[in-house]
Every structure is written in structure tokens, then in C-alpha cells.
Amino acid sequence: MKSIKNPDKRTWTDLVKRPTNFYEDIEQTVASIFKEIQAKSDVAVSKYSNLFDGVNLKSFEVSKEEIAEAIDQIPSELKSAISLAKSNIERFHEAQKTEKIEVETTKGVFCWKEKRAIQKIGLYIPGGSAPLFSTVLMLAIPAKIAGCQEITLCSPPDKSGKINPAILYAASLCGVTKILKIGGIQAIAAMTFGTETIEKVYKIFGPGNQFVTVAKQFATKFGVAIDMPAGPSELLVFADESANPSFVAADLLSQAEHGSDSQVILVSTSQQIIDTVSVEIKKQIKVLPRLEIAQKAIANSKLILVQTDEIALELINEYAPEHFIICAKNENFFINGIQNAGSVFIGNYAPESAGDYASGTNHTLPTNGFAKNYEGVNLDSFLKSMTFQKITSEGIQNIGKAIEIMAEAEGLQAHKNAVTLRLNELQNATK
Amino acid sequence: MKSIKNPDKRTWTDLVKRPTNFYEDIEQTVASIFKEIQAKSDVAVSKYSNLFDGVNLKSFEVSKEEIAEAIDQIPSELKSAISLAKSNIERFHEAQKTEKIEVETTKGVFCWKEKRAIQKIGLYIPGGSAPLFSTVLMLAIPAKIAGCQEITLCSPPDKSGKINPAILYAASLCGVTKILKIGGIQAIAAMTFGTETIEKVYKIFGPGNQFVTVAKQFATKFGVAIDMPAGPSELLVFADESANPSFVAADLLSQAEHGSDSQVILVSTSQQIIDTVSVEIKKQIKVLPRLEIAQKAIANSKLILVQTDEIALELINEYAPEHFIICAKNENFFINGIQNAGSVFIGNYAPESAGDYASGTNHTLPTNGFAKNYEGVNLDSFLKSMTFQKITSEGIQNIGKAIEIMAEAEGLQAHKNAVTLRLNELQNATK
The missing domain is CATH 3.40.50.1980 (Nitrogenase molybdenum iron protein domain)
Structure with missing residues (x-):
């Protein structure tokens, strides 16, 4: 595990980078x-x-x-x-x-x-x-x-x-x-x-x-x-003193067993939590059947100490985790402030595996920082929206002039004509 | 203009094909x-x-x-x-x-x-x-x-x-x-x-x-x-005897002036409408400043006669037009039945240019048949949804067993452990 203390903001770009794949x-x-x-x-x-x-x-x-x-x-x-x-x-x-x-x-x-x-x-x-x-x-x-x-x-x-x-x-x-x-x-x-x-x-x-x-x-x-571009699965946990270190370790390991390229990150404002979680990981990892995979992923994992909740949130938004677990006294600060994440797990009794299987949320989520611009699979992923407009003769008279002027200004005369013909017809009809 | 009468369903695949671009x-x-x-x-x-x-x-x-x-x-x-x-x-x-x-x-x-x-x-x-x-x-x-x-x-x-x-x-x-x-x-x-x-x-x-x-x-x-993959702009009009042929012609031309590769299609159950629209197009096109562009697009346009509204709808859904104008007695049949279209314009007073400029709907729409799987730009295009889950100790006790069983069946022991640890802690606490 790589332990990083109060990283300088100029190093964040590298810090949030995922291992690059050459395709x-x-x-x-x-x-x-x-x-x-x-x-x-x-x-x-x-x-x-x-x-x-x-x-x-x-x-x-x-x-x-x-x-x-x-x-x-x-x-x-x-x-x-x-x-x-x-x-x-x-x-x-x-x-x-x-x-x-x-x-x-x-x-x-x-x-x-x-x-x-x-x-x-x-x-x-x-x-x-x-x-x-x-x-x-x-x-x-x-x-x-x-x-x-x-x-x-x-x-x-x-x-x-x-x-x-x-x-x-x-x-x-x-x-x-x-x-x-x-x-x-x-x-x-x-x-x-x-x-x-x-x-x-x-x-x-x-x-x-x-x-x-x-x-x-x-x-x-x-x-x-x-659905979305894919990359290795990843988990970021924010934990302060209110977190249960043994649960945090178990969550990090559950992510690590996915693959040796899985990304596992702990951000904390407490050095003590970081230390205890490290010890717990070493203890729990031993009994895992997918030990070898988990070990490789854990070797690349990062334990990041930051000074305040504010810095933590900013860093987390920059990282844009697929899964984000919040174990914090001040949990609402993180819930309201998180801008970029796939799915968020709140409290000591919301392990990532709950969302993977049975809580009800979807587990197909954006990895690799794609939570900045993509959403996880949801009902809308299987739908597309279509727009409709029905315009009455009064309606076209209300917006027709504006369309004519704008179409003309864009140099699209036939667009204008399509309105002019209708307005003329309506004008003739009222004569 | 290419006039096509009652095309055999086996020819539809070719009929709905857009000109291919080699990129x-x-x-x-x-x-x-x-x-x-x-x-x-x-x-x-x-x-x-x-x-x-x-x-x-x-x-x-x-x-x-x-x-x-x-x-x-x-x-x-x-x-x-x-x-x-x-x-x-x-x-x-x-x-x-x-x-x-x-x-x-x-x-x-x-x-x-x-x-x-x-x-x-x-x-x-x-x-x-x-x-x-x-x-x-x-x-x-x-x-x-x-x-x-x-x-x-x-x-x-x-x-x-x-x-x-x-x-x-x-x-x-x-x-x-x-x-x-x-x-x-x-x-x-x-x-x-x-x-x-x-x-x-x-x-x-x-x-x-x-x-x-x-x-x-x-x-x-x-x-x-x-936002979406792009192709040349396109318009499909369905018109029966209730349509105003001069309006239909003006709408087809407004699309045709976009570019020589624009797609313009009229589907009708009435030969008379097709004939009158043809005459109108020839009359209206003459005065357009972007005449040359419009002529090229119109030369590739298709006027398709079909026997029933049902066949028309099926063909239109297969084509999946970017813009779809409905001028039909039976307009609700088309409104309810259209599955694949970018934006739909209903009635004789809803020209495509209304949606291009001022009705309020968005004009950034899927072309090239992409209305089958993409939606036009809308508010959601600038947002991404995130899911959250907060689970109480009672909650994890209610779904924990199911997670354990499923994780085990997928061979993911660490996923199971993350739940087991929590269930054990809760059990010990109640002792």
C-alpha cells in the first residue's frame, strides 16, 4: 500500500490517474x-x-x-x-x-x-x-x-x-x-x-x-x-474516526479481489484510522481464496491522509470514483458535495457489496474517472426521449415572425419560406 | 425525386439506408x-x-x-x-x-x-x-x-x-x-x-x-x-389528404437547403398528394438562394406511396427520421405509434423550422437512423445521475444473507466477508 500524506495539489493530477492501458x-x-x-x-x-x-x-x-x-x-x-x-x-x-x-x-x-x-x-x-x-x-x-x-x-x-x-x-x-x-x-x-x-x-x-x-x-x-466506456473496477472510501476500521478494510478488500488492476483508495483525515485499516487489511487478506489477485491490487492501493473534509471532497471529486463509501461524522457534507461518483454508500452498514447485489441500485457504473461525464446504468439507459410539438394557427402566428427573422439571419431562406407561406395563408383567410 | 410505389418489405432495408460516408x-x-x-x-x-x-x-x-x-x-x-x-x-x-x-x-x-x-x-x-x-x-x-x-x-x-x-x-x-x-x-x-x-x-x-x-x-x-454521432440532416413527412401540399413542399425544401447530402422523404397514402407536392416543389425551389444545394438534395429525395397508415408507420419506425412531420387525419395513431424519431411536428402549422428556432424543443437531434438508439439533446444531456444508498443496521440484517449467498455463488469471498463482518458485529452486540 502506498501511504501519502497531505499531497500537494499540484500532484493531484498524477494522484488521481488510473494505470494506463494500451489498446x-x-x-x-x-x-x-x-x-x-x-x-x-x-x-x-x-x-x-x-x-x-x-x-x-x-x-x-x-x-x-x-x-x-x-x-x-x-x-x-x-x-x-x-x-x-x-x-x-x-x-x-x-x-x-x-x-x-x-x-x-x-x-x-x-x-x-x-x-x-x-x-x-x-x-x-x-x-x-x-x-x-x-x-x-x-x-x-x-x-x-x-x-x-x-x-x-x-x-x-x-x-x-x-x-x-x-x-x-x-x-x-x-x-x-x-x-x-x-x-x-x-x-x-x-x-x-x-x-x-x-x-x-x-x-x-x-x-x-x-x-x-x-x-x-x-x-x-x-x-x-x-452503455459506457469501461475500465477496471474501483472503490474510494472516505473514513474519519467514526468509521469502523475492520469494515473499511473488508470493503477495500472486496474491491481488490475483482482483479489485480482494481483501484482501491482510502482517504482519511485521521492517521490513526489509516494505520488501523492497514493492520486490518493485512489480517483479513490472508484468508481470501482470491488472495493473489487481492494482493496485487492492494499493493497498488493508496492510503491518503488529508487535513480537512473540504480537501478530501475536492480530491474525491477530482478522482471521480466508481464506488464511493462515506463513513464520516459529517456525512451530509459529502453527500451534498459529491459531484462525480458512480454510486455512493453511506454509513458503516452500507458495504459496496450491498450495491453490487441487492440494495436495489445498479452496479454497472462508470470507472476510470468517467463519473465526470457518464452516469451508471439506470432506467433511462434503455430509453430515449423524443420531443413533440403541436402548433395551432394562433401558435404559428405568435412565433412565426421570430422564426422568419432568425432563419433569414442564418441565411436559410427556405426555412423562412416554410413559415411565410403559412402566415400568408392565415392572413388571406381572415381577409 | 425518386417516386416509389408500395415498396416490398424486403426492399425496406435498402430504402431506409442513408448515403454511406467513408471516413x-x-x-x-x-x-x-x-x-x-x-x-x-x-x-x-x-x-x-x-x-x-x-x-x-x-x-x-x-x-x-x-x-x-x-x-x-x-x-x-x-x-x-x-x-x-x-x-x-x-x-x-x-x-x-x-x-x-x-x-x-x-x-x-x-x-x-x-x-x-x-x-x-x-x-x-x-x-x-x-x-x-x-x-x-x-x-x-x-x-x-x-x-x-x-x-x-x-x-x-x-x-x-x-x-x-x-x-x-x-x-x-x-x-x-x-x-x-x-x-x-x-x-x-x-x-x-x-x-x-x-x-x-x-x-x-x-x-x-x-x-x-x-x-x-x-x-x-x-x-x-x-452528444451523439452525427450525419447529414434529414426530414420525413407523412402526409395524407388532410395535408396542405404547398406547406409540405416548403418543409421538404427547408430541409433540402441544409446541404446537398440532406435527406428528404415524403411518405403518403395518397398519390394525389405526392403529385401535388412534386409540382409545388418544382415551383418553390426556383426562387431559393441556396437553389443549387436544394436541387441536389431534392434529386436524391424519395416520394413513397404506401397503402395504409399502418405500413407507413412501420416504414417510418424503420427509417427513424431526425425530423418527422405528421399531417394526417389520424394523427394520434402516428403520435402514439412512433418509436424512433428525433423530434415530431404535428399538424399543418408545425413546420420543421419552428423547432429549429423557436418552439422551445431542441434542434440537436439524432440523424442517420440513430433515433433508434440515441436521443436528441435535452436537459439530461448536461447532467449525469448518481445513486446513493444508506443502509441501517436493520437494513443490512434484512438483505445481508442474500448478499452473502450471491457473492459466494459468484466466487467473490471478500464481497461476502464485508457483509459477514457486519452481521457478526450486530449479532455480538445484541448478545
Whole structure:
């Protein structure tokens, strides 16, 4: 752990920097796979599934039988846990529904804004050691509430050609329309272009390794939207003397186990808290099954002592953490002042894992400082707003002159004409 | 004009296709200019301003004196028109403010969602023949309502080193923080990286030519967000016998004068309307100052006859127009059924130019079919939502078990531990 005391403001830019990733070489690979899948569709998808996942599947689509089998395999205890999480996520995302906004801006000029679902979306769920069925809940539940018509889920199969049963269970529970055993770059390319068996989608959601990340970014070149750019997961805890050091250590470790490139930061106004948390981390880390990963992440973690809450807040806003835990006497100061964060956890009984699974908030959040300009996934991520205007003859008479003058000043005569014709007609009608 | 009668559904994919643009070669240019500006800051910005805009400026920033001079130059008639537009745009975007959303998802688990402004934003306003001061209103007004702290505006100077006074007037009226005489790729790169005189921004808004479009897309590689991908402007009108053919023709032409690559489409259930609109277009086009541009766009326009309103709606949703005018007896059918459009104009007195300037809706809208997955600029474009959760000791006891089970099933032991520690402490406390 790197201990930093009262860092000079001029060093903050470096202090908040995340480890840089070089994606240039990956982009070449991504570009060539995209090109091949665009040209050869399923044949190319098969080729890369074989190459990267080591499987040769007759069909990419998960069958009803496989889903039924998966449902049987899930212990009832886990089913109950998922059910509780689903209910909380549903409640919080249902509450995010918004009504039509309607304003008569000028007499006779009625403007309104309504949201419509993005009709076809794609979810990417990584395979590998940790089967992220919780991410299925976080993406499919709001998609369903939003009213997305087609929800395609891609996840890489294991060597035996299967997807983890918990992922299948969650997908089937949350109304995913089609589940495909396709992973990595080839999954993102297939959803971008569509193939014989995979429908083209309009927006792609979900986490992934660096290949998936670059592929999602690359997909935007072809008109597909993505949830947000991704980077390694991260947690920043602010703790003063009111914090429980053992809880803080446990939270930092829960982040550290995600990956060796995870970012873990403690900011405190108390040297004693920093010291005690350090001791606790050393104690707790020993028993973790993902010890090696956590150790690497902890080695790069930062323990930062600052003199006041004000300095802490300024530094935290500059860092823009994905997850931000507040354990402070003066918690409202931080709640009101935080400008840039993905999700905020308040008090000694709000561990980050609560938001990861079951509190109801979404866990798909902006990393890498992107909390400055991106928001986490929420109901609106699956909707787009459209505006409408209905203008009466009185309305166009009220704003017509202004439009004519402005259009003329911009040198757009035909824009002006479209109004002039109408105003003339109305004038003639009243003669 | 291309007249198409009852097109077979299998031809729709081609029918809704926009003319393709090849940006590959531009991307090379963009990449090298970005690299140079990243390395050499202002020196490189000067170099490219000289090269592309033919000016050699001592300072990029527009001075207070220049703004005062511009204000003096604007005729009072135009000032009044801009004032009316501003008031309507403000009214509609003010109404888009949303309250905090708060839910107690489980007893003791309080989740809420609040929006915060994106602190630093950049606006790009093209120069050239049409000074788009209306776009300044459309971007700066909601940015100000959202509470963005720094609003930087870049616009290319003319040969004499000036920005059009109407742009300066609108910018100063709407509270733009800093106006810079920088255009094209170099403006986007400067706002992406920041230089000695230009602050780095978090999100870039605004239209532009193909160089600006590619530069904005390229900027996202460096963590900057953009409003949306751009393409040539477009209008689709649905008109049945209730439409006024002369108005429809005027609206199609107002779109056509934007650029020779503009997309103009009429869908109708009435051959007679199509015929009359054609005649009207030929009559009205003659007197336009931007005749040559309009002629090219009209030559590529499509007049599509379909048999029913239902087919029309399905085709329109497949096309996903930026602007969609409804002149139909059965207008509610289209209002309720439209899924993919940027902004919708209803009735014979709602020309597209009303929304371009003064009705109150925003005119920065998704083109090129992007209305399927992107929304137009609105108040939320300048905000990001953050989630919060405050959990009491009772709350963590209510959801803790579920978190433990799910974390364990995902193989994330440290996530589980963070909860177990807290549950144990609470259990011990009650003993």
C-alpha cells in the first residue's frame, strides 16, 4: 500500500490517474474480426468461437431444455437470494419511470417530451471464473421495465459448450429474449452487424475484459450505442474516526479481489484510522481464496491522509470514483458535495457489496474517472426521449415572425419560406 | 425525386439506408492532428488554425471588447426574435428538471438517485456560410439550466480573425464562459486534451462537417463524452389528404437547403398528394438562394406511396427520421405509434423550422437512423445521475444473507466477508 500524506495539489493530477492501458494493438485484432464477421456472418463467428473458446457448437442459441436444466440446478437458497435482489432492483428502477413533460411555451405552441424504449438491446455477460449472474439482473430488469422488445444476451461457453446455470437462470427469470453462447470480440461484432442467427441490436450493455471493452468502443463506429466506456473496477472510501476500521478494510478488500488492476483508495483525515485499516487489511487478506489477485491490487492501493473534509471532497471529486463509501461524522457534507461518483454508500452498514447485489441500485457504473461525464446504468439507459410539438394557427402566428427573422439571419431562406407561406395563408383567410 | 410505389418489405432495408460516408482516410488526418496537439498544445493549435482557417491570431480567446462590439452590431429586430426563442427554449428545458427519486427498497435500505451537472462542457459551433447562432441557444441554454460550471465555445474565425457577431451575441446572452476562435479538428482536439489557454472539457456538443464529426468520434477514445454521432440532416413527412401540399413542399425544401447530402422523404397514402407536392416543389425551389444545394438534395429525395397508415408507420419506425412531420387525419395513431424519431411536428402549422428556432424543443437531434438508439439533446444531456444508498443496521440484517449467498455463488469471498463482518458485529452486540 502506498501511504501519502497531505499531497500537494499540484500532484493531484498524477494522484488521481488510473494505470494506463494500451489498446492500440488490440484494436487491430478487433478491426479484423469485425470485418470478417461483417462479411461472413455465422461462419466467422463459429471460427472465432472455436479459436478463442475452444468449442465447436452446432447452435449458438441456448435451448429451452438447457434453461430448464439450469433452473433445476440452482439451489433454492440461491433462488431466494436472487428473488430478494430482483425485487429490490425492480422497486428502485420502477420508481425511475418518468411522466410525459408538457409545456405550452407560447400560446398555441404545445411542446412535449416522451420516452420510448430502445427496441433491440444486447447484453454481454463475461464467463470465466466468476459467473456474473448479478449483472444479468442489473441489465435485464431495467430493460424489461423500460419495455425493450428484444433482449439478446451473449456469454462465452465453457469448454463443454455450456453457460453457467446461474446466468441462464437469471436470464430466464428476467425475461431475456434470446441467449447465445458467444463470447468476446465475436459476440460484440455479431450483435453489431447481425448474422443469420443473431439479430442486430441498437445498444450493447455489459462488462468484459479488454478485448470486449475495445470491441464495444469499436462497435460505436457502426452506429451501435454502448452503455459506457469501461475500465477496471474501483472503490474510494472516505473514513474519519467514526468509521469502523475492520469494515473499511473488508470493503477495500472486496474491491481488490475483482482483479489485480482494481483501484482501491482510502482517504482519511485521521492517521490513526489509516494505520488501523492497514493492520486490518493485512489480517483479513490472508484468508481470501482470491488472495493473489487481492494482493496485487492492494499493493497498488493508496492510503491518503488529508487535513480537512473540504480537501478530501475536492480530491474525491477530482478522482471521480466508481464506488464511493462515506463513513464520516459529517456525512451530509459529502453527500451534498459529491459531484462525480458512480454510486455512493453511506454509513458503516452500507458495504459496496450491498450495491453490487441487492440494495436495489445498479452496479454497472462508470470507472476510470468517467463519473465526470457518464452516469451508471439506470432506467433511462434503455430509453430515449423524443420531443413533440403541436402548433395551432394562433401558435404559428405568435412565433412565426421570430422564426422568419432568425432563419433569414442564418441565411436559410427556405426555412423562412416554410413559415411565410403559412402566415400568408392565415392572413388571406381572415381577409 | 425518386417516386416509389408500395415498396416490398424486403426492399425496406435498402430504402431506409442513408448515403454511406467513408471516413477512414479522414481518421488518419484526425489521429495525427490529435497527436500533435496532445504533444505541443497551443503551438499546434496555432499551426492548424493558420493552415485550415488562414489566420494567425495573437490570442484565441474572444475579448470583452469584441463581444461588446458584436452586441452593438445585432439589429434590435433580431435581438427580439432571439429573446422570444430563448424564452421558449428555457421554458421547455426548465420543465425537464427532475426531483430526487427515493425508495426504501427493503426496510432500512434507502436508495436514491440524484442528478449532478457535468462540470466542464465544450460547444462546437461551425462557421462558414450559415452562422448557426440558433445552435448556441440550443446548447448553452440547457447547459446553464443544468448548472454546468464551465461552458467553453469553439467556433472557427473568418479570414479577418472574427467570429460572426450573432454567434457572439447568443453566446454572451446564454452565459457561455469562454469563447475561442478555433475551428475544426484542432478545436475538438484542444477541448479533449486541454492546452495552455483552453481548458479540457468532459463532454463535447454540437454539429460540424465530416472532419468535426470524425474528430468528435475520435475524442471518445480519450475519455471525452460526445452528444451523439452525427450525419447529414434529414426530414420525413407523412402526409395524407388532410395535408396542405404547398406547406409540405416548403418543409421538404427547408430541409433540402441544409446541404446537398440532406435527406428528404415524403411518405403518403395518397398519390394525389405526392403529385401535388412534386409540382409545388418544382415551383418553390426556383426562387431559393441556396437553389443549387436544394436541387441536389431534392434529386436524391424519395416520394413513397404506401397503402395504409399502418405500413407507413412501420416504414417510418424503420427509417427513424431526425425530423418527422405528421399531417394526417389520424394523427394520434402516428403520435402514439412512433418509436424512433428525433423530434415530431404535428399538424399543418408545425413546420420543421419552428423547432429549429423557436418552439422551445431542441434542434440537436439524432440523424442517420440513430433515433433508434440515441436521443436528441435535452436537459439530461448536461447532467449525469448518481445513486446513493444508506443502509441501517436493520437494513443490512434484512438483505445481508442474500448478499452473502450471491457473492459466494459468484466466487467473490471478500464481497461476502464485508457483509459477514457486519452481521457478526450486530449479532455480538445484541448478545
